[in-house]
């Protein structure tokens with residue numbers, strides 16, 4: 231049965247009822263109006279569960295709850311909020327194997343990395359427990375006698391959090407933890423492909439004291455649940471991670487009612503390999519960056535820009551390392567690369583392999599693999615003899631497909647690396663410190679790596695890009711406060 235309004239008659243309902251996992255609105259578990267089955271991409275015969283889909287009215291209820299509770303939550307002491315976040319972090323760490331296994335089952339991320347992601351989320355909550363207390367203001371010297379002036383950091387209000395499927399624990403964590411730490415209340419919509427991780431996190435939150443409407447979970451698709459959040463007048467800001475197209479529609483929806491927004495979107499990240507590079511490290515980083523997590527990362531390095539002197543040897547080393555990878559179920563402990571997240575993504579990968587075949591030469595892989603689920607597993611595809619203007623080098627694939635672009639020197643490599651609409655991450659492999667420093671300065675990205683893969687980041691350092699990859703304030707670390715707080719300037723006459 232559909233309970234249209236969260237707080238009307240829904241008392242003490244469980245997180246799971248009538249065979250389905252429920253939404254969490256105003257501190258109550260609420261049954262949905264529709265339901266979806268959540269399927270394991272490593273083996274599509276495995277149904278993880280049935281998940282409630284929130285109606286528009288239920289999303290409105292969630293936004294109203296977040297608004298009503300804001301005045302309470304934002305005025306709690308910093309210690310109160312810190313204790314709750316610390317406890318959430320602790321519980322996530324204690325449950326990291328369980329959460330990581332769920333993530334691997336739901337999204338197809340190899341289990342070792344999935345457990346690592348859960349562990350990282352635990353640390354993120356603990357980090358932001360400290361941030362709740364560290365958030366301070368500033369006192370300035372006044373220009374006038376007997377007057378004090380200063381600036382406080384205050385929470386912006388209820389926020390909408392909309393996340394993609396590829397990091398279903400870490401990305402929600404790095405948005406939800408700072409929101410709550412700085413005093414915002416939350417309406418959270420996870421990607422509909424990964425409701426289980428979102429639901430499991432919400433169960434933890436509800437057991438750690440977030441059960442008055444400070445935190446609300448509304449599952450469902452973007453065009454219903456997502457759009458209702460971004461256009462809700464109660465919502466003061468939206469933090470979004472996902473595709474560039476959806477990011478644009480989130481921004482116009484927010485602008486229409488004056489909400490602030492933060493967008494983390496696509497990437498087409500380069501890894502530059504120069505003649506003097508440590509070839510083993512470079513090849514390993516190229517493979518990790520391009521193909522691990524099935525290439526489903528905005529930080530994936532899908533363009534390998536390699537100078538003439540090392541080009542052929544580099545391709546040889548990459549190919550021999552690719553021979554050693556295991557592509558199989560995410561739940562097997564020795565799997566390096568799991569399946570595509572769903573059949574839509576798999577079809578998209580295949581269509582880009584066709585594009586690559588029409589534009590360039592396939593040096594390795596690209597074949598479909600027979601595993602527990604037909605039509606979900608694919609060999610990484612490495613294209614060579616490509617040029618940067620080819621479609622394969624301009625569009626984000628979000629799959630295990632990468633190409634090598636041959637260049638003659640560092641200046642040409644830098645030019646090609648920057649010649650893209652995106653600007654999230656980049657990497658350079660060289661032993662020359664002068665060139666490394668130059669690349670750090672001139673690479674047009676938000677995150678630049680030297681002798682490291684483009685993917686794999688610390689949770690306390692700022693995250694984000696430039697150009698079409700990002701809009702708005704940086705995420706993560708202390709920089710997260712820029713989005714979730716605003717500055718209130720105060721003056722006080724002390725001259726009595």
Ligand SMILES: NC(=O)C1=CN([C@@H]2O[C@H](COP(=O)(O)OP(=O)(O)OC[C@H]3O[C@@H](n4cnc5c(N)ncnc54)[C@H](OP(=O)(O)O)[C@@H]3O)[C@@H](O)[C@H]2O)C=CC1
Pocket residue numbers: 392393394395396397419420421422423450451452453455456457460471472473474476477479480494495496497527528529626628654699
């Ligand atoms: N820069 C970064 O930090 C990162 C960027 N990404 C990017 O994310 C993309 C892949 O993730 P994917 O989930 O497919 O991205 P989408 O843009 O399709 O979806 C992202 C989220 O937005 C929701 N959504 C869809 N339509 C709307 C709408 N009209 N209004 C509000 N919300 C909406 C989706 O809901 P639903 O799916 O349920 O319909 C989902 O929760 C890639 O382009 C990738 O580069 C991924 C990770 C990190």
Ligand SMILES: O=C(O)CCC(=O)C(=O)O
Pocket residue numbers: 396397401526527528529530685686687688
């Ligand atoms: O590796 C990370 O820190 C996550 C980055 C991310 O969100 C991505 O690559 O899609």
